[in-house]
Amino acid sequence: FKTYRHTTPEQRAVFLENIADELDALGTDFLEIVSQETALPLARLQGERARTSGQMRLFAKVLRRGDFLGARIDTALPERQPLPRPDLRQIKIGVGPVAVFGASNFPLAFSTAGGDTASALAAGCSVVVKAHSGHMATADFVAQAIERAVEKSNMPKGVFNMIYGNGVGEPLVKHPLIQAVGFTGSLRGGRALCDMAAARPQPIPVFAEMSSINPMLMLPEALKNRGDKIAQDLADSVVLGCGQFCTNPGLILGIKSAEFSQLISNLTEIMGAKPAQTMLNAGTLKSYTAGLEHLTQHQGIKHLA
Template sequence: MSELIGKQFINGQRVATNAPTLDSINATTYEPTGYLFCQATLDEVNDAAQAAHDAFKVYNQTTPKLRAQFLEEIATQIEALGPQLQEVASLETGLPLGRLQGETGRVTGQLRLFAQVVRRGDFFSARIDQALPDRKPMPRVDLRLAKIGVGPVAVFGASNFPLAFSTAGGDTVAAFAAGCPVVFKAHSGHMATAELVGTAIQKAVEKCGMPSGTFNMVFGGRIGADLVAHPLIQAVGFTGSLDGGMALYNIAQQRPQPIPVFAEMSSVNPVVVLPQALANRGAQIAAETVASFNMGCGQFCTKPGLILGVKSPEFDQFVKGLVTATQAAAPQVMLNQGTLKSYKAGIAELENEAGFEKVAVGLEATLVSQATAQLFKADQSVLLSGNVKLQHEVFGPMSVVIALDDEETLLKGIDQLAGQLTATIIGEDEDFVGAENLLNLFAKKAGRVLFNGFPTGVEVSDAMVHGGPFPATSDARGTSVGTAAIDRFLRPVCYQNTPQVLLPDALKDENPLGLNRLVNGQLSSAAL
């Protein structure tokens, strides 16, 4: 069993200026768990950023082999924590042990997947244009491009995934894989969980001989802005609310040296159910839709919060199915008191908004920490007018259903939507004939378009995109899930007429890493 001491992780040491006054809270009872943490000071934030800056000089130069071994060792150390990790995470978040066991597997699998990415080396994006001294009318110099890490990255823990989007989550792992040290801001909702994972990372740092400042972690609620504003931090990874993400983004842009903020923030994830699918399996789709927006108490950023279709008797029957399934939904514990309060406030706003009607409520809560499922209907004018209330994510087990007059009106309504993480189309083969306009429109609006499934499962793979146009994210050019997430923390460097002895291994003539490289416009894995 790992002992929790509640101090900051800075440059390989556990330090604290302040006394432990921050309580870890039981998500079910709202009582303290007994774990106490120390509020980080501004000096400690400065020390953490400096440690990461100093570590970057060495860590960024590590070989792909050593960096991959480091990622694999983190996975091994997390597994060594045993059931204590899931038990503490469940205590702090109210999430069931089975869910957290799966999330642990996702974390360790993700670490090992990124180790493969690092070994493979394609993240270097190596390109070589050899010199052409005899080219007329002008000779060409020798030009070689490779990507390198941007520098120290500030990562903010997410509330809804205490493992997969937190201390050793996707942002941290992508930064490590890119060669960037991390300063992690622990989420106040699961500080004990963060400390356990932090100890595992620190052990991996020591065992693999990485610079002591490769990983740093600070606790407290008043230091996020200081971290983003620190001149040594070179990028930010964030998952959370629109207000929180934009606050960090604005701080980063107002610095003397602005830096990129990759914030995943807000999405209602529209689902369109097409006519033939309604006719063939409307009752099944209704039950599956409610199960999706109620999964994990609706605390997934990919929760389907908007359900659309064309008016018909079949769609009316589908809505009845949504109502029935919502009414049967059991109440669930939310992540923390603040999340439940925000959920109730969001529901209250819709209840008082013209054009919305509550049509179903789930089974009554039996605990003060539980939320009940909710289903609203909205008039099509709400969608067509671009009503901001419709597009504002209510984080929790609820969704809004809208029937539209015809396909043309449906497309006009979707065109009013802002950026989304996901967009879903449910249909039969007959529905898909002539559905190009719907697909193309969704491709403009979302980072991931899926057919005949539900968006609440996010695969960690090479082809996954978990991002999208604003306000889904602050930068639609990246993803926070999948191996392409590494690109957020890299930048290209061109080496011109550089001596072989000084070139990065990825660009040397002998190709010691065995990379596939673009050489004079042709893909090649051979030495030059």
């Protein structure tokens, strides 16, 4: 980190662009492995790879623009009363090594070489990625691509690191050299990391996206005017990506009325006709099943056919 922090913005921009080139060079064999690990279709993965390399190139542009440094110079005022003011200078620098925990539902764009990794490297921070257990082969391929870019860019060895296995997250976050955490995942997992980071002798920030409920309000006039379309659009959004996007609707609120009853009826019919989909991994399916079992234990909940 100490060596990497002192590289110039241009050097880091070239590094990020080399990473992007290496990611784009990963062939169809790579995408097929990702698909095998995550059940995501090849077309989706091709788009996500482009997004991942695009993130790297975007941060390269930010680096060359330079305004991210927040550079400021307040010149000295030796004649100021009652006391003179010295020359004051400010600039943003990398905080230190960053731990990154990637998402399961975006094995490329929010994982090993995702936005957290891209932004940390752009800021001059070395990175330690915890490989996601749901796509470890994918993570390894991407890590090798980054390592090739490290060598090609003459960056210091160790600027990018990856660790594997269960139970490694806690010691990673608690390690005294780690200075920040990037996390995308469940509320429970993110909350645990936040608590660990806050309990350190030297607390560190955690930048986390920890799931979402995405409530939606269904108002009578809207349902009256376009209720059928709302039902169709809602069903399509709920099952998008097998319901594994953070933007999927999770809670619908409506005023009891004939229109809302019709929405429920239409939604039930449309959802029932949707084909089955394969979830990302066994852990996701297990969490989904546990969630359904939790709901069935509550009194007063009506389950639609």
